[in-house]
Amino acid sequence: MTSQPTNPGGTTNKAGRTAGDVPDHLQVTGVRKNFGSTEVLKGVDLAVAQGRTTAIVGPSGSGKTTLLRLIAGFSAPDSGRIALAGEEVAGQSTWVPAHKRSVGYVAQDGALFPHLSVGANIAFGLPLRGKAASLRVGELLEMVSMDASYAKRRPHQLSGGQQQRVALARALARQPELMLLDEPFSALDAGLRVATRRAVAQTLEQAGVTTILVTHDQAEALSFADQVAVMRDGKLAQIGSPFVVYTRPSDRATAEFLGDAVILEAWMEGSLALCSLGGIPVRRPPAQGKVNLMLRPEQIRIASGGPIRGRVVDTDYFGPETTVRIQLEPIAADAAHPVDPHQPVGGEIISIRHWNAMLARPGTELFLKVVGEGVVFPLEG
Numbered sequence: 439m440t441s442q443p444t445n446p447g448g449t450t451n452k453a454g455r456t457a458g459d460v461p462d463h464l465q466v467t468g469v470r471k472n473f474g475s476t477e478v479l480k481g482v483d484l485a486v487a488q489g490r491t492t493a494i495v496g497p498s499g500s501g502k503t504t505l506l507r508l509i510a511g512f513s514a515p516d517s518g519r520i521a522l523a524g525e526e527v528a529g530q531s532t533w534v535p536a537h538k539r540s541v542g543y544v545a546q547d548g549a550l551f552p553h554l555s556v557g558a559n560i561a562f563g564l565p566l567r568g569k570a571a572s573l574r575v576g577e578l579l580e581m582v583s584m585d586a587s588y589a590k591r592r593p594h595q596l597s598g599g600q601q602q603r604v605a606l607a608r609a610l611a612r613q614p615e616l617m618l619l620d621e622p623f624s625a626l627d628a629g630l631r632v633a634t635r636r637a638v639a640q641t642l643e644q645a646g647v648t649t650i651l652v653t654h655d656q657a658e659a660l661s662f663a664d665q666v667a668v669m670r671d672g673k674l675a676q677i678g679s680p681f682v683v684y685t686r687p688s689d690r691a692t693a694e695f696l697g698d699a700v701i702l703e704a705w706m707e708g709s710l711a712l713c714s715l716g717g718i719p720v721r722r723p724p725a726q727g728k729v730n731l732m733l734r735p736e737q738i739r740i741a742s743g744g745p746i747r748g749r750v751v752d753t754d755y756f757g758p759e760t761t762v763r764i765q766l767e768p769i770a771a772d773a774a775h776p777v778d779p780h781q782p783v784g785g786e787i788i789s790i791r792h793w794n795a796m797l798a799r800p801g802t803e804l805f806l807k808v809v810g811e812g813v814v815f816p817l818e819g
C-alpha cells in the first residue's frame with residue numbers, strides 16, 4: 439500500500455500548481471466499516487489537499503460508496519478517524535452529523551425532490567428568496583450547461599442526465615467546501631458525459647471546492663482528478679497522480695484495472711528486463727530474476743526494421759484506432775543484439791494499437807520497438 443498521510447510529494451493539479459505546500463482538507467485515517475459480518479472497509483487512509491480533486495476508482499462492490507457516505511456523515515465508521523479542515527468529524531468519541539459538515543453530496547441517481555420544480559430543488563438550501571433566488575438558480579443552471587427555462591419543469595420532465603446536472607446545481611448552491619460526487623456522470627451519453635465532466639471540473643476548480651469523485655470508469659478518473667485513489671477489496675491499493683498510477687501501477691491488478699496492459703514473462707537483470715520484446719529498461723525494479731513485465735499497448739510501436747518481429751493474428755477496428763493482436767517471434771540474434779539465454783523464446787500474443795487498419799492484415803509480419811520504460815511485478819506465490 440502506498441497511501442500517504444499528506445498530499446503525495448508535489449502532485450501537480452490540472453492548473454499546473456504543485457500540491458506539496460497545500461494543506462490537507464480531508465484526512466481519513468485507519469477507517470474500518472463492517473456491515474454485519476462483512477468487512478467492507480479494511481483500514482483506509484486518504485488525504486485530500488485543499489481545493490484539489492481526487493477520484494476514487496475501483497470495481498463494483500469494492501467499498502467506494504461506503505467510504506464516500508462515511509465522509510459525508512451519513513453513517514459512522516466502526517473505527518478510525520475522519521477530519522475536515524483540521525477538525526475531527528468522526529473518531530473514537532467524536533461525531534459531527536452530515537448537516538453540520540460543509541459537504542455537498544450528489545448521489546448516483548441524483549435524488550431530486552419529485553414534488554418540487556427544478557428551480558425549487560436548486561433553491562432548496564439557498565438563503566435567498568424571490569428575484570435574487572431565481573437569478574441565482576439561473577446562474578447555477580448555466581454552470582451545469584442548462585438553460586434557465588428548465589427551472590419551471592418538474593424532475594420527471596427531464597432526462598436522466600439533466601436530472602443529474604440539476605442535482606449538481608443543487609449541491610453547488612450551498613457552496614460546500616467539500617463536494618462528494620458518486621458516479622454523477624454515469625447516466626449521460628458519451629459526448630455529453632465528457633462535456634459535463636469538463637464543465638463540472640472547471641466549475642469546482644474555479645470555486646476552489648475540494649472534490650472527491652467516485653467512479654468505476656478508469657478513463658474518467660484519470661481525466662478528472664489531480665489525485666487518483668484505487669480501491670480494491672475495501673482498501674486503497676494505490677494513491678497518486680493520474681500519470682503515476684497509470685504508468686507506474688503498484689501491482690498487476692491495479693495495472694489491469696486502469697487500462698489495457700501487456701504483461702510478459704521476463705528475466706530481470708540489473709535495470710533491464712529481458713523479454714520477447716528485447717531488453718526493456720525498468721526504474722527501481724522490485725525483484726531480480728523471473729518477473730512479470732508490464733507495458734502499456736501504446737508503448738509498443740511498429741518499426742521499419744530491427745530484431746523484434748511478430749505476426750498479426752487478428753485486428754479489431756474501433757474507428758480512430760485498431761487493436762492489433764500480434765504473436766511475437768523469437769528475437770533474431772546478431773552482433774548488435776546478442777540474445778541472452780534467459781530471454782523468452784517468443785510465441786506470446788500481445789495487443790497493440792495502431793491508427794492504420796490497412797497496415798495490419800492477419801498474417802502480416804511486422805517489426806516492433808518499445809518506447810519508454812516498463813514496470814516489473816514480482817511473480818506471485
Ligand SMILES: Nc1ncnc2c1ncn2[C@@H]1O[C@H](COP(=O)(O)OP(=O)(O)OP(=O)(O)O)[C@@H](O)[C@H]1O
Pocket residue numbers: 473478496497498499500501502503504505654
Ligand atoms: N447498508 C448496507 N448494508 C449491508 N451491506 C452493504 C450496505 N452498503 C453496502 N453494502 C455492501 O458493501 C459492499 C461495498 O458496497 P459499496 O456500495 O460501497 O461498493 P462500491 O464500490 O461503491 O460499488 P458500486 O461501484 O457498485 O457502487 C458491497 O458488498 C455492498 O453489498
